[in-house]
Structures are given as structure tokens and as C-alpha cells.
Amino acid sequence: MIQVKNLVKSFGSNIVLNGIDLSVAEKEVVVIIGASGSGKSTLLRCVNFLEMFDQGEIRLIGKTVIPTTTNLNKVREEVGMVFQQFNLFPHMNVLENVMEAPLHVKKMDKVQAKEKAMVLLKKVGLNDKALAYPKNLSGGQKQRVAIARALAMEPRIMLFDEPTSALDPELVGEVLQVMKQLAQEGMTMVVVTHEMGFAREVADRVVFMGDGKILEEAPPNEFFINPQNNKAKQFLNSIL
Amino acid sequence: MLIIVQIFLDTYDIFISAALLTLRLTITSLIIGSLIGLVVAFFRISTNKWIYKLATIYIELIRGTPLIVQIAILYFGIASVVTFSQFWAGALALAIHNGAYIAEIFRGSIQSIDKGQMEAARSLGMTYPLAMRRIILPQAFKFSIPPLGNQFIIGLKDSSLVAYVGMADLWGTGLSEAASNYRQLDTYMVVGIYYLALVLLFSYLLRKLERRLDIDSKEIS
Numbered sequence: 001m002i003q004v005k006n007l008v009k010s011f012g013s014n015i016v017l018n019g020i021d022l023s024v025a026e027k028e029v030v031v032i033i034g035a036s037g038s039g040k041s042t043l044l045r046c047v048n049f050l051e052m053f054d055q056g057e058i059r060l061i062g063k064t065v066i067p068t069t070t071n072l073n074k075v076r077e078e079v080g081m082v083f084q085q086f087n088l089f090p091h092m093n094v095l096e097n098v099m100e101a102p103l104h105v106k107k108m109d110k111v112q113a114k115e116k117a118m119v120l121l122k123k124v125g126l127n128d129k130a131l132a133y134p135k136n137l138s139g140g141q142k143q144r145v146a147i148a149r150a151l152a153m154e155p156r157i158m159l160f161d162e163p164t165s166a167l168d169p170e171l172v173g174e175v176l177q178v179m180k181q182l183a184q185e186g187m188t189m190v191v192v193t194h195e196m197g198f199a200r201e202v203a204d205r206v207v208f209m210g211d212g213k214i215l216e217e218a219p220p221n222e223f224f225i226n227p228q229n230n231k232a233k234q235f236l237n238s239i240l
Numbered sequence: 241m242l243i244i245v246q247i248f249l250d251t252y253d254i255f256i257s258a259a260l261l262t263l264r265l266t267i268t269s270l271i272i273g274s275l276i277g278l279v280v281a282f283f284r285i286s287t288n289k290w291i292y293k294l295a296t297i298y299i300e301l302i303r304g305t306p307l308i309v310q311i312a313i314l315y316f317g318i319a320s321v322v323t324f325s326q327f328w329a330g331a332l333a334l335a336i337h338n339g340a341y342i343a344e345i346f347r348g349s350i351q352s353i354d355k356g357q358m359e360a361a362r363s364l365g366m367t368y369p370l371a372m373r374r375i376i377l378p379q380a381f382k383f384s385i386p387p388l389g390n391q392f393i394i395g396l397k398d399s400s401l402v403a404y405v406g407m408a409d410l411w412g413t414g415l416s417e418a419a420s421n422y423r424q425l426d427t428y429m430v431v432g433i434y435y436l437a438l439v440l441l442f443s444y445l446l447r448k449l450e451r452r453l454d455i456d457s458k459e460i461s
Contacts, residue, residue: 050359077365087360091378101364104374146360153364 001026001157001188002047007056009042016042017053018212024157027186031199031220034209035235040192043209044159047190048081061156077105080150084162086142088134088149094121095130098149106153113152120148124178140171144178151182158182160191196239200224208232243426251417251430258413259434265327265409266396269334273395274388276335277342284347295343302340308401310337315405330402330409338395345391349384350376382453389446393439400435410434 002024009017016039024030032040045051047058049065049072058065065075089097098117102108108116121127124144134142143163150158160179164172176198183189183202193199199206199220206223208216208231216229227233283295302310314333318324324332353376361371403412414431418424 048363050363073362073365073367076363079363081360081363083356083360083363085354085356087354087356089357089360089375091382100374101366104370105365150364 001028001061002190003057003059004043004047005057005059007043007046007053007058009039009046009051009053016212017046020056020212020214022207022214024188024190026188028204029183029187029189029191029202030205030207031203032190032192032207032209033194033196033199033235034215038209039212040209041161044081044161044190044192048076048079048159050081073105077153078156080153080155080158082143082146082150082158082160082163084165086134086139086146086166088142088145090134093131093133094126094137094145097134097145098152101149102152117148117152120151121145123151123181124148125174138171139167140174143167143175147175147178147182157188157190160189160193162192162194164193164195194239196224208235210235243423244429247417247421247423247426247430248433251427254413254417255410255430255434258408258410259438261327261407262396262399262409262411263438265331265334265402265407266392266399268331269338269399270392270395272331272335273338273342276339277346280339280343281346281350284343285350299340299343302337307333307337307398308404311401311405326405326407330399330405330407334395334399334402337398338391341391341394342388345384345387346380348387349380352383353379385446385450385453389442389450392446393442396438396442397435 002022004020004022007017007020008015018039020039020043022030022043032043034040042051046053047060049058049067052067060075061078063070065072089100092100095114095117098120099110099113102113102116103110118127118130121130124147126141126144126148129137129141129145134145137145147163163179164175167175172195176195179189179191179198180202191198191203201220203220206218206220207214208223208227208229210229210231216223216227216232218228223232224236227236280295280298283291284299286292286295311330311333314324314336315329357375357379358371361375362368366374399409400411402409403415406412408416410431414427418427421427
């Protein structure tokens with residue numbers, strides 16, 4: 001579903017991604033971990049073309065995406081993204097947030113969009129909050145709405161950029177639960193996170209990044225029990 | 241004090257029509273000015289450097305010269321090539337003037353919206369114009385209301401300068417009244433009261449609008 005080849009990206013003189021190769025198969029759940037500044041969020045943002053890269057190639061769903069000629073809006077319809085800061089639309093209620101893109105991007109009719117939105121809100125356990133505004137929701141609820149909003153476009157790939165990092169500890173579980181369910185349903189997912197429990201339990205593969213490179217890639221039980229890379233060992237020691 | 245009341249009673253008919261002219265002039269110029277402001281605000285956040293420069297030159301020219309000079313140039317200069325009615329010459333001069341300030345108000349409020357909003361919208365497949373229209377502008381518009389209201393009140397008072405190209409607005413009428421009744425101080429105080437009344441009306445409407453927009457964003461949990 002995703003093939004990243006030799007991706008290079010720098011901000012000024014600071015090289016953030018220094019030759020990344022990564023592929024993600026259909027229905028695979030890949031968790032990217034690493035210290036802050038290792039480039040993991042930037043990599044995710046490049047996959048959605050929110051960030052433009054300097055060199056390399058990205059193929060999504062079998063097609064090479066060339067930012068200057070490919071219609072990126074169409075690409076993004078297939079790739080949902082969930083942000084650390086939720087980024088819900090504050091001037092719309094929960095239902096309107098979820099209906100917005102189907103209505104105005106897919107031109108779905110209102111009745112159908114509403115029906116679909118309610119199904120998704122039920123799925124994330126927030127159908128009773130449909131008419132609430134984002135500012136009246138807890139962080140965990142906001143993030144679940146954000147997941148429902150992304151799913152409303154029926155993406156084939158979901159990207160999660162530290163989805164629980166801005167949450168109070170007691171609210172992390174409800175968001176991870178929704179993500180876990182999504183993984184079980186066979187969604188192709190790339191998740192940048194610090195939640196090692198989630199990585200261990202849900203990931204098919206753990207990718208460890210450092211200094212703009214992928215330093216180690218392994219199934220979670222191998223990676224957590226017997227990491228090969230020295231930096232990965234240090235990282236795991238410091239957090240576990 | 242009695243004399244002011246006397247002048248008020250003697251002149252209310254002409255001053256009320258003058259006040260209506262001031263109001264018409266102000267509202268026309270602020271509507272056109274807001275449209276200019278919106279377009280120029282987009283120019284100012286454009287990534288095209290020529291469009292950006294063009295908008296910047298406009299804003300610097302307008303902010304860098306007195307309104308009275310701008311009115312005179314439009315009235316005596318441009319109006320000698322293209323014919324405007326006196327009203328439209330005045331209204332356009334005020335619109336072009338206010339447009340520069342309104343553009344900066346809109347630009348500021350658009351740029352104050354967290355960039356995560358645009359990213360979230362784009363990540364859902366929205367095009368830039370759609371994201372602007374559906375996500376950014378509704379939020380930015382709300383932030384722009386208080387400074388915009390302030391600019392509208394300034395615009396109302398600044399419209400008095402069209403008197404110097406011979407328009408019979410509030411201030412123009414005040415000047416000619418005072419010249420015929422020789423009671424300058426009292427007449428100007430009467431004029432001041434009319435302006436104050438109009439400004440208070442504007443403030444009242446703006447407060448109502450602000451309150452309404454605030455209610456929309458909250459409630460129902």
C-alpha cells in the first residue's frame with residue numbers, strides 16, 4: 001500500500017529524513033517509534049504530502065505520487081490522518097465535523113452523509129455527543145471524533161501522528177481501544193506513538209527511527225525482547 | 241446650552257438629511273472597502289511574490305498618505321479623466337482608504353487561525369479554496385469582528401473629510417451653517433452630537449453582532 005524509497009527531507013541545513021526506505025503492506029499495522037527529533041512525524045507528514053520532500057519517491061496504493069503532477073487532493077482522500085492536536089473544526093459540532101468532507105469533497109447527499117456519520121460516531125462511542133461542540137469534549141473524545149472524521153472519507157490507509165501524546169493519561173486508553181478495533185478490522189495503519197503497550201499488542205511491525213534513518217525494523221516481540229541496534233537498546237532502556 | 245438647543249431645533253431638518261448622506265456614504269464605502277480588503281488580504285498571504293508586492297504597495301501608499309490628500313487626488317485628478325458623481329468620488333476614496341486597513345485586519349485574523357486547521361482540512365482531501373471557505377474564513381471572520389467594528393467607526397468619522405470637496409455631509413453642512421449663523425462653537429457641538437449618535441448606533445449594532453456570533457460557537461453539550 002505504501003512504498004517509500006530513499007526519502008530525503010531537510011528544513012534549512014537540518015536534515016530530518018536522510019534516506020528512508022519503508023514499505024507497508026495492505027492491512028498491516030506499522031508502529032514508528034524513536035526519540036523526539038528523529039523524523040518520525042515528518043515521515044508521516046510526507047506520506048500525506050502535508051510536507052514536501054527533497055528527494056526520493058513515494059508510491060501509494062500502487063501509484064507513484066509526483067507532487068507537481070498528481071492531484072494530491074485525490075490522494076489525500078485515500079489517506080486519512082489523525083493529529084496530535086486533534087484539529088477538530090471548532091465552529092462545527094461533532095456531527096458536522098464528521099460530515100464535512102463527505103458532503104463537500106465527495107458531494108455525498110446530506111441524508112446519506114448524516115447516516116454514515118452517525119454510524120462512525122457510534123463506532124467510536126460518541127453517538128450521544130453528535131450535537132456537542134469540540135470545546136465541550138474531553139481530549140479523548142476529541143481524538144475519537146477526529147478518527148471518525150478521517151474514517152468518513154473511507155480512506156484505505158490511516159496515519160496517526162502521536163494520537164495520544166496530548167491526552168491526560170486516563171484518556172489514552174479509550175483512543176487506543178478505537179485504534180485497536182480499527183486494526184482488527186483490517187485497516188492499513190501507520191502509527192507514530194510512544195505507547196509501547198499498543199506497539200507490542202497491535203503492531204505487525206515496529207520501526208525504530210533515529211537521526212533521520214530507520215535503524216531497526218522487526219516484529220514487536222523480537223524488537224522489544226531482543227533489539228539489535230544500540231540506539232534502540234538505549235531508547236528502550238530509557239523508557240521501559 | 242439654550243443656544244445649542246435652539247440651533248438644534250432650527251437646523252434638524254437639514255442636519256438629518258446630512259446625517260443620512262454621511263450614513264449612506266459610510267455604509268457604501270465600508271461595503272466596497274470590505275470587499276477590497278478581503279481580496280487584498282488574500283493577495284497579502286499569496287505565495288506569488290508579485291501579487292504580494294502589489295498588495296503591499298497599495299497598503300503602504302494608503303497608510304502613508306493622509307486621507308484628505310487621497311480624497312483630493314481622486315476628486316480632482318482621477319475624476320477629471322473618468323467622470324464620477326460627487327457621491328461616488330467620495331465613496332470610492334473612502335472605500336480605497338478603508339480597504340487598506342480592512343485588508344490588514346482580515347490578513348491578521350486569517351493568519352491567527354492555527355495551521356493545524358488547514359492541515360486537517362487538506363488531509364481530508366479538501367482543496368485550498370474549499371478549506372479556506374469552509375474552515376478558515378468562518379473562524380477568521382469571527383476574530384475579525386472586533387477590529388473590524390473599530391475600523392467601521394473610524395471610517396464613519398473619517399467620512400467627514402469629504403466636506404472639503406464640497407459634499408453636504410454632516411461636517412460639510414456644519415461648516416456652511418456656521419458660516420451663515422456665526423455661531424461656530426455651538427454649531428460644531430451640534431454636529432458632534434450627530435456624529436456621536438451615529439457612532440453609538442454603530443457600536444450598539446456591533447455589540448449585538450458580536451454577542452450573536454459568540455452564542456453560535458458554544459452551548460449544547
